[in-house]
Amino acid sequence: MKYTTVGVDIAKNVFQLHWVDAGTGEIVNRQLKRAAFLEHFANREPCLIGMEACGGSQHWARRLVEMGHQVKLMPAKLVKAFNIGNKSDPADARAIWMATQMPTKPVAVKTETQQAVLALHRLRQQKVKFRTMQMNTLRGLLAEYGEAIAKSRAALDKAIPGVLARLSERLPAMLIDSLRELWNDLDRLDRQIADIERRLQTWMKEDRACRAIAAIPGVGLLTATATVATMGDAKAFRSGREFAAWLGLVPKQIGTGGKIQLLGISRRGDTYVRTLLIHGARSVLFHGKHGGTWAEQLQKRRPPNVAAVALANKMARTIWAILAHDRPYDPAYLTTRAA
Known part of the structure; x- marks a missing residue:
């Protein structure tokens, strides 16, 4: 089923909508009051509704999902890239509509x-x-x-x-x-x-998920609860590598002509969760609780901060594996890859 894409610029009192009518090809810009917003979508066929992840967006996303619509929340940085003219409510709604159709990782709709x-x-x-x-x-x-x-x-x-x-x-x-x-x-x-x-x-x-990942060295009360609440559904990520990249725990890179150069960590994604993971990794390295030779060898050949970020990256991948595959933490577990 092909959904009609609707861009919504939410505000305190007035909401701006932008979509293209599938039957006539007409570009529609409509302004709605706050009280009439949900009523408008209650009378429509299921749509793909894009919104900027901002204050109040999680509430409206939950309500729209209850009505049978699909909701895609996007970071403000991504939406801003599509607003190429003067800033106004119609322009913002159009930029959100354009960003909704891009193959980007959305912000999770949380309970x-x-x-x-x-x-x-x-x-x-x-x-x-x-x-x-x-x-x-x-x-x-x-x-x-x-x-x-x-x-x-x-x-x-x-x-x-x-x-x-x-x-x-x-x-x-x-x-x-x-x-x-x-x-x-x-x-x-x-x-x-x-x-x-x-x-x-x-x-x-x-919470079962929090208890499961709390067994990972370096993951305590704050890291476990914040990560589970921020991630939403772990299966929304294809792999632990994608989850680590979503948190900004991977290097930035620049490349041209087939040559790729790695830079410092990207620092994209949720700053709070990334900070907790890095502090947890630093504590593990300081107290020697990593329980393996990988971290020891890494500390010998890399600076302390680089080693801490690398271990935080590994912790993020482990968290994703535990939650996505619904298995307990096993420090002796080895990943098997198909040949």
Whole structure:
């Protein structure tokens, strides 16, 4: 069955649609209010609907899939390449319509549970960022009065009582009280981060896929839950190599005249998951938990960061194999290839 391709530029209140009528060949540009958007597609034959992966796109994608339509979510970078004129809603919808017909890897349409897990990750990431900002603010303010404190949290907690006691003898009480409140806020952020991690741990115990990939060295609570929620359906990727490339864990390359030159890692795809995998790989290499000679030999002939990215690439491929083939992690498993 051939689906009619529809490009949709979603917004807060007004949605712009672009498609070509299959019967007449007429190019249709239509603007719909938010309340009439789903009603429009409820009365249509199944379509291939393309949207830019942005805020709210996952919600609309789920609703449209429930109606029997196919939905393709695309990164904004891909859509922008097809907008060659002035920026407007009709031009954006046309660019989305054109990008939908390209053979590119779409963004996975996630379930509400998967999106909720990613929301917890974003909240935790924000709390960690706030905590780091407050620690740096506290060190910076104290440095203005001649008190230098080391970067670690343990050093800050150890030094701050004595520092505040010394400064209270020559500084106004209103500043000392404010600095003490700023320091106490760190404990509040610690508790909030721990609560989020506890909720993620509960979901991980209930999810079979998370438990399966958590057995891989270097894959912990954050990596397992974020990867499963971000990937969606593992079978949407043809191989572990494609999944690793989708995460940006492969080299960029330039080639002409049959000559190919490899560059640094592409850094395409999900930055958060890629960061977690690389940090996990770095931890495995540091503690020597790789359990094989491959990583040892790699460390001898390559710089530490290159070895960490290479191991992260291998971890990503292993994650895909476990989820796509529904098998438990086996460190002694050997891949067999057809001759």
